[in-house]
Amino acid sequence: MKCIRAVGSLLLSAIVFWGLNQRHGMIPPAGKLLNPFAGLWLNNERGDRPPEKLDLPGLESEVRVRWDDRRVPHIFASNDHDLYFAQGYITARDRLWQMEFQTHYAAGRLSEIIGPPGLEMDRLNRRFGMVWAAENTVRFLESDPVSTRIIDAYTAGINAFIRTLGRRSYPIEYKILDYQPEPWTPLKCALLLKYMAFDLCGYSMDPGLTEMRIGLGEAVVDRLFPYDEPLVDPIIPPGTTWDFTPLPAPPIPAENAAAAPGQAAAIPAPDNSGKEKGSNNWAVAGTRTKTGFSILCNDPHLLLTLPSIWYEIQLNAPGVNVGGVSLPGAPFVILGHNDRIAWGFTNAGSDVLDWYAIRFKDQTRAEYWHDGAWRATQRRTETIKVRGGREVADTMIFTQHGPVVRLKGEPPLSERDVPVEAALRWLAHDSSNEIRTLYALNRAGSYDEWLNAVAGWDCPAQNFVYADAAGTIAIRHNGKFPLRWKGQGRFMLDGSNPAHIWRGWVPREHIPAVKNPERGFVSSANQKPADAGYPYYLGSDYAPFERGARVNQLLSGMTNVTPDDMIRMQSDSFNLRARTVLPALLPHLRGRDLSEAERKCLDELDSWNCASAPGLIAPTVFAQYWYEFNVQTWNDEKKAPMRMTDWPNSHVVIDLILNHPDDPFFDDKATPGRESLADMAFLAFRSAVGALEKRLGPPGPAWSWGRWKGTDIAHLGRIPGFGRMRLPTNGGEGIINATGRTDGPSWRMVVELGPEIKAWGIIPGGQSGNPGSRFYDNAVDDWVAGKIYELVFLKSPDASNDKIVARTTLGGLK
């Protein structure tokens, strides 16, 4: 009896211990986490107060850090090594978990943290060649002493912080997910750059358009996804003449695309809603500004997460004084200004990713057909460790084009539209040194120095906007672009045909660029870079017309521009799509027999000033109306041949509505009759109102745009309770403030380039990565309201500024 009692209670104790000591699925280890002496209770606000003095072995001399009232560090070092060492240390102190998690993701190592649910994503990221490319990048960086010195110093700084950590001081996510940080390495910096490339230029429409071409013919593809897009106002002012002799494009081969697409990925059509992210940048010349100083603005839009994507910082050492935002995990300021110039990015969107259909000799895939002969493939084994001890081996197959991402019979990859038995040719696999560009960019003091710096930036291509205190403004669609025949890479290419291989590059002096244009401003909003007069074909998957056109309309009409005007403009919520298309749709609703809800919605649209404000109903009705209009119009086409393709861009649809109202695209082929634009306009309106009524009840406050759209800033690791959800933001798709349900301006910046640089900025979150700090999300509400903060930019560590609230001295141990 006593024996049973003892054994029984011991067993019970063991179960309790086991239950509380480790993670079970997504349930955190409760014992470790709740322990007041080591668990969550210690991830508190006490860490917000920076120490006055810290001894850091590894520093060459003293580094002084000034903290402003928003907890932005201003770092003053006496050499480059100490500057980037301190940047690594300080960034890790605030953002270690985020830095490591992002690079684990890029490295295909999520399974180590989250277990089997991470396997599919890990396999995709590895097959995409992210690890392979990052390893190549590290080798390439090692050949450049400047890059090596900086990456090594930054790495050492991060590791100096990691060494100070123990169970008590781990960031909360480690405690919840039950694992430990590992030492940082230069490879992780490279992985972070690949992660950005994957996000910004790791997609293509090639498989979808290929399927559509087979089903509907190339003429239809060219109509719905035209080279010369209607309504679009390109980045480089139309009519700009090109002062170079272009290289000849490669000849178009007789077979200019893969004969068959392999089998297209059998995944449901991508959900278009919220796909468009929508970064903007522009610079206004002194001729248009009130003070006569040029002004530069940038708001890069990304998938919003907490901790914030960006980390604000000022970096000062002999030869450099720069402020702005950095990416946790990479040295330097990425977007910002120094005391003479300012710069910003938007994504370029030109095509640097192609798929080559591969014919393998047999199931072993040891050989593939190319240029009339069987060629050997190469292999690389990736080992994915899964939490719990299991290891999954995965073999990557390489052709001369690149890795084959998905084999026949393998399930579709949810994140990307990946065709089977096709090799990936992606510029991010090539060696390049963006680190060197950022180093020079941070130090550039003139247009020529800037030009020199950005010439080394290959990938991901960005629209680099520039303004300086000398009054120059400029923009460059900057990156390395393959020399293509018109349309090369729009469809899947033939991996056996040597004529389909990229043959050289667009010379950097020939990329779309403009300096000091007559109109007195430059701008970009991810749209097509140049008009039909530009001699090279760069791609055909650019943003819809609205944002770019709206930016240019506003700037053209502005004189005596002030920074306040620019700040307001970044939050502009005018829906140009609605303004353009509604006058052509609403007449078709008149004289129809409308229900009460339909009449109310029509009244809302009639009286709408096209502002997408959170309190209005009209933006909700219009968004749903536009959605339904596209569903009704493209449903029949989408059934098969357009299944995998997004809907055509809004400017194509609007062009059809305005200029081709009798087009057969408006006919629903599923019905015997012939539908017209008028029918579509009415049917779509009826479905839209019906759908909204079904979900929200009769038209009322529940229909308001802020509540219907609701922006979520989720935690990077999707931990519930750690994000800010259902935020009532204004704006939306195709609007300058393109804030959607999950995407939005990850940084807003306005810089006035006078003799004293003045800058404003805001991130949707905060400086701290600690969810237990008020600096984790302290800027979110102001960001929603369209507010922005004046940035502190110090000339020296002793400069007096009443926003400086704390000082830290980092000392090297002798």
Place this chain on the structure above:
Amino acid sequence: MIAVIVCLIVMLLLQIVAPYWWWVMLVPFGCGFGFSRTGWSAIRTGFVSAGLLWLGGSLYFLLTGSRIIAQRIAAMFGLGNPWLLILATGLISAVAAAVSGYTGYAARTLLKVRLSGKD
């Protein structure tokens, strides 16, 4: 009562020295083994001392800068209120300690039987 205080102080010191949560199982086990006269007193000693320690500890941190993190973790667990999180913290520690305290007591009685059996 004395057992509760001794157990609590020992746990507090050990928790400060080393960051392991399972002191709240190990120490009550020792108490149960060493000087609990009945099973119930072993359970009570563990439950009260460990419960008070974690309840008090988490309360102290809640009031000195841990409110935000407590709110977020409470939301993560679907508790909605940091006070409930404090209650959960105390309760989990108390239950774990009660179970291990009883195990300590049961282990001792078992060993005694064996010893007396040899006599």
